[in-house]
Amino acid sequence: MRDFDFAEPRSVEEASQLLAAHGDDARIIAGGSALMLAMRQRMLAPACLISVAKLPRLHGIDFDPRQGLRIGAMSRHIDVARSELVRTHAPVLASMAGQVANPQVRNQGTIGGNLCYADPSTDPPGCLMALDAAVVLGSTRGERELSMEEFLVDYYTTAMEPDEVLLEIRVPVQAPGTQGRYTRFLRTAAEHRPLVSVALVVQMEGQICRQARLAVGASTPIPTRLRRAEDWLLGKAVNAELAAQVACIVAEDIQPVSDLRGSSEFRREMVRTVTRRTVAQLFGIDINEGVAA
Numbered sequence: 001m002r003d004f005d006f007a008e009p010r011s012v013e014e015a016s017q018l019l020a021a022h023g024d025d026a027r028i029i030a031g032g033s034a035l036m037l038a039m040r041q042r043m044l045a046p047a048c049l050i051s052v053a054k055l056p057r058l059h060g061i062d063f064d065p066r067q068g069l070r071i072g073a074m075s076r077h078i079d080v081a082r083s084e085l086v087r088t089h090a091p092v093l094a095s096m097a098g099q100v101a102n103p104q105v106r107n108q109g110t111i112g113g114n115l116c117y118a119d120p121s122t123d124p125p126g127c128l129m130a131l132d133a134a135v136v137l138g139s140t141r142g143e144r145e146l147s148m149e150e151f152l153v154d155y156y157t158t159a160m161e162p163d164e165v166l167l168e169i170r171v172p173v174q175a176p177g178t179q180g181r182y183t184r185f186l187r188t189a190a191e192h193r194p195l196v197s198v199a200l201v202v203q204m205e206g207q208i209c210r211q212a213r214l215a216v217g218a219s220t221p222i223p224t225r226l227r228r229a230e231d232w233l234l235g236k237a238v239n240a241e242l243a244a245q246v247a248c249i250v251a252e253d254i255q256p257v258s259d260l261r262g263s264s265e266f267r268r269e270m271v272r273t274v275t276r277r278t279v280a281q282l283f284g285i286d287i288n289e290g291v292a293a
Contacts, residue, residue, distance in 0.1 A: 073112025
């Protein structure tokens, strides 16, 4: 690991100025769980690390009855998992955060750093997409808000400008009757990065689905909303047959990646299986009822 300068700005504007001044030679450090590993492996060699740990704007988890949850970018995964506000107003997000990677990463890594790293095989982006969340970015030019779909561009690539800092995540107030489920599939019990992830958030009246947001991650270059599958659920009583139909639509509509961890064909089939189980579990139905295995 090469020597580097370490800066601790006290405002978002100062952090933005440092990023602009150092350009590609600078990296923001939050929890550092991914960045330090990349530096030790010499995948990255920044000349300047800019810590955002002392920026008050990036801390805290709050709830407003009109605007919803505000989660500061410096919130660790364990903070999100344990927050009573998150558990109350977005329990699926708390559940997801409690499954991220391993205890070491959950206690050190931050949700903002995770999103900025844009690892396609990580957990938060897809879950946040299903919750219709947005991110707030700040710089010397002010602030702007992007939906998760706008923010995530490609493999390890976001829509952030070089001088921008991720300030917070906003999760809107969920409608009455909203429930969610986040399911991840690991190729082996020893792995910490999912091969498939499915996030489903629905507004339900009994077995009737009134609204649905479904996102698939880990098997696609970026988390993907499956709108045709969402539309297929609307206004219907969800049973095992419908869960199977939705799973087939999702499997048809994704563009799975192929790598050493799994072929595109294998990922497509696992997405089909995980989606079917997720729908069935969320609606409390027997996955095999009336449907061939």
